[in-house]
Amino acid sequence: MRVLITGHLGYIGPIMIRTFKDAGHFVCGLDTGFFRECLTSETDVPPDAEIMKDIRRVEPAELEGFDCVVHLAALSNDPLGELAPELTDEINHHASIRVARLAKSVGVKRFVFASSCSIYGASDNTSPIDEEGSLNPVSIYAVSKVKTEADLGSLADAGFSPVYLRNATAYGVSPRMRLDLVLNNLIAWAKSTGRVRVLSDGTPWRPLVHIEDISQAALCAAEAPKSTIHNQAFNIGSDDANYRVGEIAKAVARSVPAAHLEITGESSGDLRSYKVNFDKASRKLPGFHPVWDIERGCRQIGDWFDSRGETVDTFQSRRFIRLKQIKHLISDGAVSPSLFWTTKNR
Numbered sequence: 001m002r003v004l005i006t007g008h009l010g011y012i013g014p015i016m017i018r019t020f021k022d023a024g025h026f027v028c029g030l031d032t033g034f035f036r037e038c039l040t041s042e043t044d045v046p047p048d049a050e051i052m053k054d055i056r057r058v059e060p061a062e063l064e065g066f067d068c069v070v071h072l073a074a075l076s077n078d079p080l081g082e083l084a085p086e087l088t089d090e091i092n093h094h095a096s097i098r099v100a101r102l103a104k105s106v107g108v109k110r111f112v113f114a115s116s117c118s119i120y121g122a123s124d125n126t127s128p129i130d131e132e133g134s135l136n137p138v139s140i141y142a143v144s145k146v147k148t149e150a151d152l153g154s155l156a157d158a159g160f161s162p163v164y165l166r167n168a169t170a171y172g173v174s175p176r177m178r179l180d181l182v183l184n185n186l187i188a189w190a191k192s193t194g195r196v197r198v199l200s201d202g203t204p205w206r207p208l209v210h211i212e213d214i215s216q217a218a219l220c221a222a223e224a225p226k227s228t229i230h231n232q233a234f235n236i237g238s239d240d241a242n243y244r245v246g247e248i249a250k251a252v253a254r255s256v257p258a259a260h261l262e263i264t265g266e267s268s269g270d271l272r273s274y275k276v277n278f279d280k281a282s283r284k285l286p287g288f289h290p291v292w293d294i295e296r297g298c299r300q301i302g303d304w305f306d307s308r309g310e311t312v313d314t315f316q317s318r319r320f321i322r323l324k325q326i327k328h329l330i331s332d333g334a335v336s337p338s339l340f341w342t343t344k345n346r
């Protein structure tokens with residue numbers, strides 16, 4: 001299969017490339033490169049081909065000849081969404097639909113969309129929510145995912161199959177490592193300061209999934225018979241990885257025994273809390289079996305941290321924190337306020 005992976009120079013992208021290449025597929029990456037300098041490991045597997053371009057400016061010819069698009073490119077978390085709400089809508093929603101329309105127009109048959117469990121947002125959590133449950137997004141980012149799923153649905157027809165993978169919050173080691181995700185971040189704090197600090201009361205539900213399991217799910221969705229995935233949403237994670245934030249912090253404290261756990265409860269701003277039912281993917285997404293658990297994930301991230309000698313200052317730098325990198329590109333004049341590269345760096 002010939003596969004185009006957008007957003008391949010992000011956190012999940014390198015693992016996605018490796019997963020598809022290991023399965024024998026031809027992989028082309030497409031990315032504007034906001035984090036191109038944030039490579040933190042030499043083990044990055046290059047794609048077979050690469051297009052450095054903003055998805056808002058992709059041409060139909062660039063999408064021709066692919067069997068499947070795996071669409072990761074996005075301003076991809078809540079803080080980025082709050083930095084530039086209109087850009088999150090423009091890139092995550094409108095440009096995604098533009099890419100999908102163009103892909104469909106040149107004969108691409110399948111569109112695997114990286115959605116998010118955060119679309120369940122402020123869930124009532126009386127029972128784990130499944131794909132039919134109500135959507136209560138509480139961030140600009142999550143709203144963009146809801147709108148994109150809906151509009152992709154209207155493009156579905158006999159020749160074009162969108163599939164929506166609602167990923168839980170990611171963790172794990174990537175050649176383009178991020179430390180702005182809950183588990184990765186707590187391990188970094190524990191290792192560098194000896195403290196695991198949660199500012200909320202720790203009660204919100206936050207399911208987790210390893211980036212290798214996310215990539216496996218995308219591969220399964222790309223390879224599955226059309227009838228099993230056509231215009232379908234799948235929650236991606238596992239039922240035993242529904243955690244309260246306080247439980248995630250306790251797992252980190254167990255994994256870094258020298259670290260002291262503090263759940264301060266001083267901040268109550270985060271409305272997101274969702275406990276998710278992951279049955280459908282394990283029953284109906286052929287071949288999908290998540291293999292990671294939080295203890296193994298803590299060890300992997302902890303070993304990565306130990307091997308690098310990062311400090312509390314370096315791990316909070318723009319190399320690992322997306323919001324800081326985007327703010328740096330804007331203040332440096334490398335990108336315009338609408339996040340197009342200026343001639344300075346291109």
Ligand SMILES: NC(=O)c1ccc[n+]([C@@H]2O[C@H](COP(=O)([O-])OP(=O)(O)OC[C@H]3O[C@@H](n4cnc5c(N)ncnc54)[C@H](O)[C@@H]3O)[C@@H](O)[C@H]2O)c1
Pocket residue numbers: 006007008009010011012013030031032033034035053054055056071072073074075076077091095114115116117166167168169170171178181322
């Ligand atoms: N990381 C998570 O916890 C998580 C959870 C659920 C869903 N997702 C989704 O998975 C996808 C990948 O996430 P990630 O963590 O790798 O994100 P990331 O921010 O690390 O990478 C996103 C990539 O998209 C690129 N990009 C952004 N805007 C672009 C544009 N206009 N044109 C071209 N490229 C552009 C960036 O340069 C970057 O390389 C995203 O869609 C995200 O919403 C992530």
